[in-house]
Amino acid sequence: MNAAADEQLKQARDEFVAQWGALGTQWGINRTMAQIHALLMTAPTPQSTDEVMEELEISRGNAHTNLKELVAWGLVRIVVKKGDRREYFEAEKDVWKIFTTVARERKRREIDPALDVLRKCAEISEEIDTPDGKAFFEQMRQLEEFVEFASKMADRISGMKHGFALQMAAKLLG
Amino acid sequence: MNAAADEQLKQARDEFVAQWGALGTQWGINRTMAQIHALLMTAPTPQSTDEVMEELEISRGNAHTNLKELVAWGLVRIVVKKGDRREYFEAEKDVWKIFTTVARERKRREIDPALDVLRKCAEISEEIDTPDGKAFFEQMRQLEEFVEFASKMADRISGMKHGFALQMAAKLLG
DNA sequence: AACAAATTTCGGAAATTTCTGAAAGAACGA
């Protein structure tokens, strides 16, 4: 039978989960969350909290917190099976959807707060009537302008359908 | 006199440095590094290690390590003044250059390693001849394809001149 | 060479983040 194949697959998935977790750290998201994401992206069926705990050898609290965090990001859905009170978790597998979701979320968490800071600093420095003051204001204004631009681009791109994005990219890369 | 204006400017800069530092944490880079970057981006002249230490109230070791890290990123240049043995540090202030530098560096640190992982996982799963094995391989392949695409886009965009990027963006946003 | 001034390194401390394990809180059925 294909017990050998199953074993190989398990090894490959374990490798992916471990490495994806390590990458997650590099990206500023926590290892467990990245591991769970990798696990669910490659799971043939939705997984329960207990299955995730067992697979990754982590505590219930840890599994729970990170699963819910992934749900909050919009990368994972909760699935309920009838006749079963447990929640099961299923990851979005479409790469373009994953990308747009992450882009939207990172915009919200990284770009928007930066804009707030820059606007505030531009505002409080606008009136300073010295050369250094003007230079500071100008720097804030330029940063603000750029981040605003980035914000709009992020909205645009993450609103695109895959096909359209590809088409645009082809023009860019070709 | 403009002692009042100077005081206002100092407050505005301090605000920017503090907030930019806090944002840095969100972005997965360390607070001090982000603070130094903010400080240098808004400094009228290149600053010495001692000036940075004093301004941010941090140790010499910390200042040194993070200054050199910023230099390694390519966001800060070392400047030498004649008749002075000290090194001074000056940040790139052009927002487009900052952006392309960060884009290149993040590609190198985040995208390229992910590609390696995905290629390896695709390779070791290619031969697995079961439905789940094929599904796993296919998922790896799709992720790989997408990340490769992202990699090329990053190269393209970070190689652009500001004017050209704006032009392209106008088409996208307009 | 001897000294002074600056840079670099690094062991351990401090701060922050992440995780565990257990208790508390819901949801549901009997």
Added chain:
DNA sequence: TCGTTCTTTCAGAAATTTCCGAAATTTGTT
């Protein structure tokens, strides 16, 4: 209502990251 099963929360422990301070090294001067 009571018991069972699953979910959620959270205080303290563990792990990781960041930082300090001081010693070691390098660079340049006399």
